[in-house]
Amino acid sequence: MKQSLGAKTLVYPTPVFVVGTYDQNGKPNVMTAAWGGICCSKPPCVAVSLRKATYTHGNIIARKAFTISIPSEDHVKQADYFGVVSGRDTDKFAATGLTPVKSDLVDAPYVKEFPLIVECRLAHVFELGLHTQFVGEVVDVKADESVMSGDKLVDIKKVRPFSFAPDTQGYYGIGNFLGQAFSIGKIR
């Protein structure tokens, strides 16, 4: 028997994207967002939704670029911190000791210590309500060599990303391998 929970934002899993931007003075900033995901294969695009009140919102509009740094479990505290304070009055890199690196492809910084980086050129801005959805065209993905396995493949078990559960607001790691897509479900 299913119980009605009302109109709310609840799906699993939601990602933990650390969105990197420069402000008008060139100060690097990061904020954490869970409303987003891949939205197109060709061109490769990723979406992230932000409230207009955030410092990052204005930065993306001005610079027309952002990065997404995917944190590992080792950085869950820093990733959470990035979503708690505002870059308007805080230097979040200085506060956490993490290192901003200027992307060589887009006008935005990423987090050096995080294992997977997606560099995006702003492609679309969609006003949806409280949130603005920014669609970025992926210009490059970069991964630490330590999380690679074989020929340009990334090993998720080495990245150790985590997800966010919207209603209980917990962070959860990635669990067991369950099967291979486009294969495990084939019925003879």
Add this chain to the structure above:
Amino acid sequence: MKQSLGAKTLVYPTPVFVVGTYDQNGKPNVMTAAWGGICCSKPPCVAVSLRKATYTHGNIIARKAFTISIPSEDHVKQADYFGVVSGRDTDKFAATGLTPVKSDLVDAPYVKEFPLIVECRLAHVFELGLHTQFVGEVVDVKADESVMSGDKLVDIKKVRPFSFAPDTQGYYGIGNFLGQAFSIGKIR
């Protein structure tokens, strides 16, 4: 040291959304999509991106509604199957023995056996390239009573959703609780 992987669709985690629609004859259909996520809090909206070639794409345009059924680990094979064959020539419910239930709020069916359901009214259609992004306004979320814990909260460890790793194309369960958001990162 970071290695460049090129422009590709790689973030972690991506969800496994089973998208429910009716076709023009009223036949219920489901397909699996990993390109999507929550995209607005007010109104609550969720996005899912589909190729124009899919049967579901036409169904959503015609019916202006869809559901998202979140599968548990128990249904990983069926969820994968839903992404392998087309509803154009297959009755996926009949093939898997799963049960379509007509939403009482939107013109779309959901999967009875899956623990969490999101019912959506089509709000926006954005053409991004190979994929069309459908933004649905969430009209209701429904959960099995067996996955609830306390006052209208859903326990992710009872739902046991899973995620998709885009480059290696594996499905992975949800792992350990790592901390509470908006709390674990607070620096004194």
